[in-house]
Amino acid sequence: MNIGIIGTKGIPNRYGGFEQFAEFLSVYLVEKGHSVTVYCPNHQSYKSKIYKGVNLVFKTEPSFLGPSGQFIYDFHCLRHARKADFDILLQLGYTSNTIWWFLLPKNAVVLSNMDGLEWQRVKYNYFVRRFLRIAEYLAVKSSDICISDSIEIKKYLRNKYKIDTAFIAYGAVPFEQPEASFLKKYEVEPYGYSMLIARMEKENNIEMILDGYVKGGSEKPFIVIGDAEGNSFGRYLINKFKANSQIRFLGQNYNQEDLNNLRFYARAYFHGHSVGGTNPSLIEAMASQAFVIAHNNVFNKAVLNDDAFYFKNVEEVADYSLTVEKKNYLHFVNKNLQKVKEQYSLEKIHQAYLNLFETACKKS
Template sequence: MKVAILGTRGIPNHYGGFEQCAEYLALGLVKKGFDVIVYNSHNHPYQEKEWNNVKIVHCYDPEDKIGTAGQFIYDLNCILDVRKQQCDVILQLGYTSSSVWGKLMPKNSVVTTNMDGLEWKRTKYSSKVKKFLRWAEKLGVKYSDHLISDSIGIQNYLKDKYQKDSTFIAYGATLFEKPNIEQLKPYGLSPYLYDMLIARLEPENSIETILDGVVLANLQRPFLVVGKHNTKYGAFLKEKYSLQPQIQFVGGIYDIEVLNNLRYYSNLYFHGHTVGGTNPSLLEAMASNSLICANDNPFNRYILEDDAIYFNEATEVKQHLERVVCQEPVYQLKTKNNADKIVNIYDWNIIVDQYAQHLEAVEAKFNRFK
């Protein structure tokens, strides 16, 4: 079966969650005998036409020159190219800047779309942008033959809003089992004597609430903020907390070994995401044996259940920072339970199997009704 993966900046991952998903899926599907194409931005660091037996197609992407509008041009270029590829199934990861071109999808291929989270809920967007995102979501549903939800909450939403069934397939992770304390040295850290968060620095990820709590706690131990900060909001955050030496903005880190070790040796790992489904960074924290302090919302509760501590306000963040020692038995049990979830529910091998079954099922259904 020939499968094309669209909707990411490309592989190997140099950006974020969907790129990581595309990387694991492409590798796993190739091992199962699928013929896989992944679309990459023309300026992706990896410039070869093949990567670990995955075919790479580079398409022109002017996002670095014209901003967000460039994403729409890139997605259009990917769709125009995939029309020539004679694929059995096109797997779209997201819809935000591609669904406006949905009419151009090839009619001889099945289109299945991972609908991601509820993008229009993100607080960074203006009312006009939110209105557009609702329309784009509607088009994403309209021009897809099948839908994938990465959380039960998203699955229920699609059913209620559009009367559309979707296949639930969570995001994946791989249990981290080989910690290396040497990875802490470049950051001047000592095991379990620092706290951290990893996120895109955006308002809906509770960054200010968490950092306000760090300020209130007024502890001397470092607090790492991992995420790209050369943005308008990033500049605001760095200015707001410039007099707090314990808060360290270290930028984006994309080396999974470094990230895993930073998470593994942290005292408290904060997950402030309030929008979306099965968030990649949350599963990776669970896989890294992090003790997680999460924003208290249904998406996070569904995955973590009672195996985390929760916050809504900065005062709660302060209290957790002052009181919680991750190596105490009650907290060690939570991290063990989360690691068991990774092995039994969210392991990438399980997720790849579920995607493979889905792709085979939708392709077979398509052929039956030709």
């Protein structure tokens, strides 16, 4: 098959969950003998036109326009994809590319991963949220197949649009060979710190987590991994907590060995994501044998079930920061690792996408 993937900030991943997913899936598909093209913004640091056998096509994203530049980027990507003779075009998300739905290639099977409930993100004003509801509708109507990465998203789309989506979550590789030496560069001790990994977005409840940790009075370090310097909210958090020496903003980090070991040896791993979908960073935390304390919402509960603690306010975070730690809840950790092996293994998820692509091509 000739497969195109659009809707990301490019590969190799230097941004987030969709990008990591696109990187792993595209390489897997190439290894299975298929031709894969991933669209990338022209300003990304990796400039080669080939990445591990995957074809990269670079298109202009005028970053000086801020988020609006994404609309122009998607326009260029779809114009190219329309002429590329793809059998499959996989869209990751729908935020901006749906306004160009009329440019979708006529001969390709169009599959759209519907992501989470984008219109619920608190960073958006009323008008943007209204637009995102329309974009969601357009994605449903213009796609041959819609994909849900969460059972709850599948239920939502079935109730709202009366469609049956393909359910495929995200995957991770179980991590079972920890090495504490990786912690030295971060100046932390095994089980002597807590942490989170997230993009600096309000709906990830990072401020709530850090407020709670400070309120709890723990003197142990709390590591924040994510590009805090990269947006106004992240810079606000750095400034707010600069007087709290235990809060450490470490910036972006894509070194998987470091991240796996940091998650494994954390006293607690806080997961604050709240807006829909099965979040890749949660699956990776489970695969790294982290002890997870998650924001209390249906999406996180659909993955973790009863094998985690949940918080919904600062007070609950404060209490957890002092009273719970990994060594007392290894049964949670082991059950979540088993879920990864049985339900969220990377091989299983990739094979599910390949099966879906093959079935879609046969029917077209």
